[in-house]
Amino acid sequence: MSTPKESIRLDPKTAAVFRKKGYSVDKKLNEGAFGQVYKGSNTKTGELVAVKVMDLDKVGDKFKQKFLPRELAALIGIKHESVICIHDIIRANHKIYIFMEFANGGDITGYLHKNGSISEPLACYWFTQVSNALSYIHDELKIAHRDIKIDNILLHDNMAKLTDFGFAKESYDCHTDTIIMSETFCGTEPYYSPQIVARKPYNAFAADVWAMGVTLFCMLNNKFPFHFGDSKKMLIEQTDRDFIKTRYVKRFPSDLRNFQEKFFVVDETIRWQISEVFQHPWILRKGR
Template sequence: MYNFEEELGRGHFSIVKKAQHVLSKDMVAVKIIDKTTLQDDELDHLHHEVRVMKLIRHPHVIRLYQVCNTNTKLYLILELGEGGDLYEYLTKNGKMDEPRAQRLFRQIAEAVAFCHQHHIAHRDLKPENCVFATRKHEEEEETIKVTDFGLSNDFKPGEKMKTACGSLCYSCPEVLLQEPYDGPLADIWSLGVILFMMVTGRLPFQEPNDYQTITKIVDVKFEIPAFVSNECKDLISRLLVKEPSDRISLAEILAHPWLEGVVINLPSATPYANGRPVISDEQHERILATMSAAGLDPTKVTAALDNRSYDYLASTYFLLAERERPSFPVLIF
């Protein structure tokens, strides 16, 4: 099914490896979680993350292809962000020019808006969780995707969250003050920190110690360099606002003058009843023929798609479909 290659990363309970799908030859990331080391609440949290990733299918969110659950391990087959993460890029190369930052920031904002439309707050937005799809940087078709929904949570409009989470430098004042907070508005603050770093090459709030950093964040004390355009300054200043209800909305972000004229090829987010990407009948039949030639039953493939499965059959179909049409529209489950 998959040929494993080098290790990409390691956490407390998991290892991420690069692997190649045998039939499609596409590279994927495989997150291997050792369930024997997890407490019951940690297992519940893990299952929640998987449920969220199944729900959020968007061109600018890292895609979950397959879930394989055994007695001791959980394997998540994920889209591979081959170009590294945004933090790594900015640390190595410094700030971006604004036209490029506009394109990439809009992609991130579109992904977050889609999550919020489906009542999911990410709660850990930061450059480390924004990954480049390929190593082809600084090109018009450059794509960035949001990942890591480990701290995400469902929300009801107007309902406050209480669990403080996220990374210090990207956390909003109300989270640091341990106040009940609005998840989507906390995400908007984090978008402001990400944008600031993209156009300046540094964080707006980073002091020699955590206490000083927290003080700066709570007091919202930051300075935008003079080389940043007035329109970009305006957007940052409307994102990084102490009072959550005064922060700019995602609809206003996407309509802001700084992003005016920035167009990304975002497919329609129309739901599809049969769980299949929108490809032609000819492409669909060609994929089924390829899978049949590999010994996979087309009837079972069709059933896996109709049942919205996250098994090997469905993942193989979708990987082959991406080769037929790399930008096929979003699916909502």
């Protein structure tokens, strides 16, 4: 994590392009595996923006040839109220600058660190918004996100918005009407489905659903449902139907316990699809 005062360094040509387009880049907000995120603004509109910067000289060829084109295509193609909006993408001096909607509430990880576990009504509110976004991405665009986690859910004006499509992939063959199984084991370990933990080809849509279950569990319990770091132990916990019941931090209503546990169906062929969550009694009860 960088210091709050750290600012971006631009070469003269890139700075001139930014000025022409009306962009000003301020301090660094955070840093990830594939780039840094800065706070900025559109000097023409006064709107705050976030700027993701990826240095192409510091990433591997696989990322540049495989993951980056997918992310850029996904960012351009996805338009949804619960997905962070992309304003502009600029490529200059071996770097890519992605200008996007600034989330004034940070991410859910930061919220949990500051406030502890999230109340049922608020968790339902935010979780439903992200589920709507993911349902659109899965069902309309046939794209799997492949890195669902609380760090990738941003909060803006108390609305939850999905972000970071670095591992997104079109995972459905419309010509054969079949799911394209993934063999790239990407994502973040605590959110891995059993198939990813076992290093088996997996249904990326179903893996997203499992990760959504982990996300909801984190929101409500402020901890992960399964231990990670030891894949054998993690897989044993995931395949034990009763283990999850030992991980709750408080007594939840039966419909909420049922809802949380439905995400952790080991057999991905019968794990529910994200669109099915909206008919569950807990969502219907809390969404009123």
